[in-house]
Amino acid sequence: MSVQGVEISPVGRTRTAPADNARPQNLRFAFASCQDYQAGFYTAYAHLAEEDLGFVAFLGDYIYEGAPNPNARRVHEGAGEPLDLAQYRNRHAQYKTDPHLQAAHAAFPWIVTFDDHEIDNNWADEIPQDPQLQTPSQFRARRIAAFQAYYEHMPLRAEQAQIRTAAEFVVENGRPGIASVTAEPVPLARTRTAGPIRAS
Structure with missing residues (x-):
């Protein structure tokens, strides 16, 4: 990437996650x-x-x-x-x-x-x-x-631009998990924000 032809960002690489039905070895x-x-x-x-x-x-x-x-x-x-x-x-x-x-x-x-x-x-x-x-x-x-x-x-990502400050932990079927996470509203420069997260 070039910014006004002066600052040049080096080339990087990334990987995408496997498909939902993939079974990586x-x-x-x-x-x-x-x-x-x-x-x-x-x-x-x-x-x-x-x-x-x-x-x-x-x-x-x-x-x-x-x-x-x-x-x-x-x-x-x-x-x-x-x-x-x-x-x-x-x-x-x-x-x-x-x-x-x-x-x-x-x-x-x-x-x-x-x-x-x-x-x-x-x-x-x-x-x-x-x-x-x-x-x-x-x-x-x-x-x-x-x-x-x-x-x-x-x-x-923009939707992650909110701070999680409290979590409710539960145990279901003997396995610990997070039932819900609440987010503190923080004024950020980004416009999209996430609301409370509910575990499925």
């Missing part, structure tokens, strides 16, 4: 998670990109919200933790500058979910890691900004 995929930019280099992704995989399942902590550590091998951009949309966009953009991470994204489709560091370490609902430093309204605004940047930078 095998499926190769990789798990990845917890990729703190300041904690080291992404050399594992260089090797991952050379594998023959169906997809990468990323289990969360795609970015870390920590302030720049001057003693790290690679230092986070910015002056502190990201708090607003521009700062979260910059943090995602910095992570995406890594050539090995770019190669892994170009090689496979990714299935992603978030954990805590995409927003704030160990946050829960409307409670940040440090509630004495962030009021509930400040943290809600921060959370909205973080989710917006996440959906702008991750391979998600």
